[in-house]
Amino acid sequence: MLKINEIDVYYHKTCALRGLTIEVRPGEIVTLIGANGAGKSTLLRAISGLEKVSAGSIEFEGRNILELSPDRIVRLGIAHVPEGRRIFGRLTVMENLRLGSYIRRDKKAIVHDLERIFSLFPVLRDRRSQYAGTLSGGEQQMLAIARALLAKPKLLLLDEPSLGLAPAVVDSVFDVITEIRKLGVTILMVEQNARMALMIADRGYVLETGSIVHQGTSHELLTDELIAKAYLG
Numbered sequence: 001m002l003k004i005n006e007i008d009v010y011y012h013k014t015c016a017l018r019g020l021t022i023e024v025r026p027g028e029i030v031t032l033i034g035a036n037g038a039g040k041s042t043l044l045r046a047i048s049g050l051e052k053v054s055a056g057s058i059e060f061e062g063r064n065i066l067e068l069s070p071d072r073i074v075r076l077g078i079a080h081v082p083e084g085r086r087i088f089g090r091l092t093v094m095e096n097l098r099l100g101s102y103i104r105r106d107k108k109a110i111v112h113d114l115e116r117i118f119s120l121f122p123v124l125r126d127r128r129s130q131y132a133g134t135l136s137g138g139e140q141q142m143l144a145i146a147r148a149l150l151a152k153p154k155l156l157l158l159d160e161p162s163l164g165l166a167p168a169v170v171d172s173v174f175d176v177i178t179e180i181r182k183l184g185v186t187i188l189m190v191e192q193n194a195r196m197a198l199m200i201a202d203r204g205y206v207l208e209t210g211s212i213v214h215q216g217t218s219h220e221l222l223t224d225e226l227i228a229k230a231y232l233g
Ligand code: ATP
Pocket: 011, 012, 014, 016, 034, 035, 036, 037, 038, 039, 040, 041, 042, 043
C-alpha cells in the first residue's frame, strides 16, 4: 500500500532521514519506534507532503506521491493526526469534526460515517456542542483521531497518540486504534509507548538517527532481548 524507498530529508543542512526504506501493507498496523529526535515525526510529515524529500521515492497504492501537495495526499486517502492533536479549541466538537470531512462531497455518507464515529467514540456524541478546548486530553486525542477518520482515509498516520495521557486513557486510545483497523483502515503510528504499540501492531521498525536499524514482526521485536533493553523500557 505504502512503499518508501531510500528517502532523504534535510532540515537546512542537517540530515533528518537518510536512505530510509519501509513498507506498509493493506490492513496492517505498523509502528515506528526510536529515541527522541530519531526522525519518526519527520517520516510521517514526509509521507503527508509536509516536508520536502530530497532523494528516494514514496509510493501510495502504486502511485508516486512525492511532490504532491498535502491536500492532494489527503484526497488520495492518507490522513495524519499530528503530535499534540491540533484540534481547534474555540470550535465545538461538531465543528471540528465537520472540518475533517471538508474534502468530501458525499454529504449523505458523511452523516452515516459520523454515526459510526460516534459509536466508536460515544463521549464525542455526548460532548458534540462543547468547545473542544474544554475536553480532557484523552477526549481531545479521540477528537483528533475522529476528525481524521472523517476524511475517510485508507491509511491513517498517528503521531504519538498516547502522549501525555493517563494510563487508563492510554488503554482506551490503543483499544480505539484496534477498532479502527477492524473498519479496514491501515495504520502507521509513532509511539514512545513502544511495548504497548507493538502489542497491537503486526510489525515494527526501529529508527535511529534517521535510518531503520531493526525491523520485524511485533513478536520478533517484543521477544528480542537487545531491543527490549534498548527501546522497550
Ligand atoms: P520526538 O519523539 O522527539 O518527536 P522524532 O523521532 O519524531 O522525535 P523528529 O521530530 O522527526 O524526531 O526530528 C528528527 C530530527 O530533525 C531531530 O534532530 C530534530 O531536531 C530535527 N528537526 C525536526 N524538525 C525540524 C525543523 N523544523 N527544523 C530543523 N530541524 C528539525
